[in-house]
Amino acid sequence: MLELKNISFEVKDDGQNKDKDIIKDISLVIPDKKLVVITGPNGGGKSTLAKLIAGIERPTSGKILFDGQDITDMSITDRAKSGISFAFQQPVRFKGIQVFDLIRLASGKKISMADACEYLSAVGLCAKDYIGREVNASLSGGELKRIEIATVLARGSKLSIFDEPEAGIDLWSFQNLIKVFEGMRKNIADSSILIISHQERILSIADELIVIKNGELFAQGPKDEIIPTLSGTDSAIPSCYKGATAGGDGK
């Protein structure tokens, strides 16, 4: 279980000599065995919140507890070791590091080629075509995104965070992605999944929804209660629009 207690995050505003609030006094709980989706308008602070949880950013004030342990001052590495995974919205490229290397590092142990291939197959990539490829600019945005998700699957963490997994993925892959999350939900055991998204299809597979607007917690509750309040807002975009414009695979 992850608990945020009165989390605030400020940055220096360039040009004006004052602090800008990105996250304002947010308190919330991500329970075990739940798939929770954080949604809300662009620029509302959703991705920042995910980075605060993974340790990439540090809160200005407030506490973060993971399974009761205060992790507020923990490094990215220690949080990862304690069971937090993070899939980047824009996956990082590495010259020379192969897809297999990345999945092996993610799993944290010696794994066979066959094991690694399973994670790639799970995200809809033909494993034998990708396992030996370099994670470099020769891969399309959509391919990188799926490899990024495969690294989180390989970690099998207590808490898996996905920052806008649908961004840069074509419509065909998007259907596959939903299946990946449905599969993760089915095998959730004692873990939890946190997805940042404004994709209606992703919202629909959530147990709980959290709405963040202007850096503040706007609403939190079971999906059936929250979804009706979102219709007509830009927090929920039907997949036929979003998927069609976000294609990155060139396929």
Added chain:
Amino acid sequence: MIQLDEIQKRLLKEVADLHSVPEGAYNIRSNGEALGRVSTANIEIVPKTDVSGIDINIKPGTKNESVHIPVVMTQSGLKEMVYNDFHIGEGADVVIVAGCGIDNCGPGDSEHDGIHRFFVGKGAKVKYVEKHYGSGGGSGKRILNPGTEVYMEEDSSMEMEMVQIKGVDDTTRTTKAELAAGASLVVRERLMTHGDQKAVSIYKVALNGDGSSADVVSRSVARDTSYQKFDAVLTGNAECSGHTECDAIIMDKGTILAVPGLEANSVDAALVHEAAIGKIAGDQLIKLMTLGLTEEEAEEQIINGFLK
């Protein structure tokens, strides 16, 4: 059967990936003397009479054979200059593994300067691997200055893998190549310097024949206060294509100077150069840290991958 001591074995493993005496033709040179030499039916190794060095004569049509000519130096203060000429017959397809390992535990500088000349016959195919390695805790420097000249006849091809990852204090590597019509040259250089080491790589490639091509790519890492210079000039004198690339990671207080140069003397020459120098990207470190690696482990993985 030649006898190798433990240091010689270790150096041979580093520079030529050899655990014992290689199969096929070889010439192992240690501390200025030939430690072992074997010719085969198709590959003849003959010592030069006027200067120190050997001639390696590869018969036309020789297929799938290899030549190993590693050099090891374990005697501090030794300085040598060696001339090795490779005559590769028409249509041959061979692998040549060279390389020099220096272990210097003493106060004197150890230096090996080798001039390798390749005469690649029509349609011949050569894969050439040259690794440099240094070890030993003495105050004497480990110095290597290899000069390579490549003369490629029509439709020949050569792939050169040049590697220097550790322990060489001072090196100036000069490679010159002349390509006739249809010849193709691929160079892959991997270099890492640390401490106050200095490494200079100079490439001068002349594309003289129609349909010739060259691809010279260097990946390097400069750590601590080390210095690197990459100076690659491609000259297009015919209808040809050439590409040169320097991709470098700079760390600590290292210095890297990349001087890519192109000279087109024919309207049909298509030449491209690329050079990029930068530190390890912060998001690369963060990504690997979110997988549970420490910052140091992440750095190591990124460099290992980059130089792989």
